[in-house]
Amino acid sequence: MSTFGRYFRVTTYGESHCKSVGCIVDGVPPGMELTEADIQPQLSRRRPGQSKLTTPRNEKDKVEIQSGTEFGKTLGTPIGMLVKNEDQRPHDYNDMDNYPRPSHADYTYLEKYGIKASSGGGRSSARETIGRVAAGAIAEKFLHKVSNMEIVAFVTQVGDVKMNRDPLDPKFQHILNTITREKVDATGLIRCPDPSTAGEMIKEIEKYRGNKDSIGGVVTCVIRNIPTGLGEPCFDKLEAVLAHAMLSIPASKGFEIGSGFNGVSLPGSKHNDLFYYDEEEHRLRTKTNNSGGIQGGISNGENIYFSVPFKSAATISQEQHTSTYKGEDGVLAAKGRHDPCVVPRAIPIVEAMAALVMADAVLIQQSREYSISLFKK
Template sequence: MVVEESKATWVPVVAVKFVAVVDKVEDLMTVVHATAVVEWVKDCNQGGGRCRGRFGGVCASGSCYNYREASFFVDAENPEQDSDCPLPKEIRAAGNTYGNHFRVTTYGESHGRGVGCVIDGCPPRIPLSESDVQVDLDRRRPGQSKITTPRKETDTCKIFSGVFEGLTTGTPIHVFVPSTDQRGRDYSELSSGYRPSHADATYDMKYGIRSVQGGGRSSARETIGRVASGAVAKKILKDFAGTEILAYVSQVHKVVLPEDLIDNETVTLDQIESNIVRCPDPEYAEKMIAAIDAVRVRGDSVGVVTCIVRNCPRGIGSPVFDKLEAELAKAAMSLPATKGFQFGSGFAGTFLTGSEHNDEFYIDEHGRTRTRTNRSGGIQGGISNGEIINMRIAFKPTSTIAKEQNTVTRDKKETTLRVGGRHDPCVVPRAVPVVEAMVGLVLVVQLMAQYAQCNLFPVNSDLQEPLLPVLQPEEVPF
């Protein structure tokens, strides 16, 4: 039986996540509608409680638990129809959670009471304090300089759960950052008019409602949860695998930092943080600041961030659909304002022949397999090879600008719009710690997956290297 749309309605119930009974799962057509975590369904394993009708057969098996608040598309004329009636199934993810082994859900809106994240799957007994997270939040914080938004937020984090006496407990870690400098009145005109190239129109198209102030969920303030969880991920990678993640600004408008000016083997965080634009070369940093100033005084805006990973364990990543570079690209492209991603040689590699592009192997003085060049960007076949991973992420100019622009209203009338509020004239300096965070989340998930699949049991010591404990530089150089 297929439910006809004209005879159907939306009925809010609780969603269930099915573990084992596949034949019962196929009986359901579900559409995940929201993201709030809900309580366990009472008497679920008895087929009763709030799990009735078409869900009864599945719940009677005791193989389900409620996962998220949801809406199920059901037949309005027969809502209690038998659960064995076959229906096509469709599941749409809500899109606010990333990862599996190390699972992060972010929440909050631009001008709400606060933003944050919940980290589920963090290993226990990891040393962690609020100051470990605060370091990266301070790098992302608004109001740092004349080239960032003047909005003043301290962005001070609080860890509400998952840490006891300075160590993670293995239970969900909740990090909360309150908002203290909201000015919703700056966005009164946006209740009807759409900002060009912003998410205002598409959020209305998807949800039929949106948070007007500051872009709501589509605001870059959402990235606070990413940075907080990324700080935890980066700490695990650094402390237990010796992996270091660094990002820096390599382009602002038409000012492009030549790749050969920066040695990715030796560039340091201090070099990157030595100027307000976060470019490790002082001369080009001044050029970038001048470029931002030039457009800032005209009321317009401009906006590549390069990210490198040193000492990445060899062998992490997966073939085919879950290649490491594909996971990194997905993570990077999920960031606000991103429009491009290049890995290794990127598009420039298309101008080379195979003999010019190939990274030839050799054995170094310590007996390790290395490559003489790194056009592959540290990943081959979707799996890390131990060389420096390098990528570039392109950010479009800020959508919210002070210039008057043509647009339309929610009731489909053409008009003009000049947006007030406080906005970044260039997003890339503050995007640096956000890019690092997303790369960290990808790598910690991949590291845990590699350990579970390939390193939990005895390894082939002739070809594989141990992921843990940390390989000391004097023993095996990275």
């Protein structure tokens, strides 16, 4: 479906060659200051074709709020937003259209719908993510108001080049505690906050570019300043909804929270997050954070952090020996230049989806908290 969330929810529309892409965000709390200036920055971070030469006031992918705000404040009514497509016409048929592109969605869209957009995989286009990023920017503003919540994603792996993501490593925990979007973007378009690793990652990408090939990577995301009590047992545990959100992003292949896959070899005696009383914050905290900030599906107030692997881009200029729709063997090679690594551009999308999950969780829990205080009287 094209709707995500329960109370704070976004519905998106649009594919590559239609008039516009956009979304409706329903359930945004009323009275919050909001203008397009709150939304545009993340859309600009998402935009393809960025480089050091990109002018800061580039007008591409410009969001236009259609409804739901007046005099710079939200009304509580649905916020319609759209971004016009530059290329609004279906493309003309050519030889390459006889082939379902390998590891694209051309074949599966056709199998599912019995028809497909001329652009190929329809909504599997990265352009679909514009609505998510716009909606996520609104969610982020709300979360910042609620608890100064901060969401920062960054690249921790490209191909075989990786940063340490061990939760018991103090350096990694320090990054989780201190990383900001400014620091992420300061490392250039690679968006890896560790300068030396960033340099190696760029080399890795250039190697594949030279080969007319592509390569994948891993995005790690941290959420800080989280109220306790968010997340709905048993099916909508906070990590379950985060996983849903992340696996809905094109090209993502997985999700791990806290200790994740490597944590399975930690015995309970090392994995368990022991409690202590924090004198400054006047509350229980945990000495370690292998849980990734969630226990039993509910936030415990520690940082939530998780990682998402993205496969190598499917569009490559190398020749591929594959089949036409009709079953005839043939050779397909994408024309033009293609981005050999889309992982850094996934950053604002991961942040947006995380924000949508958290905003929804906050609203659900706020509804309950009124009653809790009522019955405690």
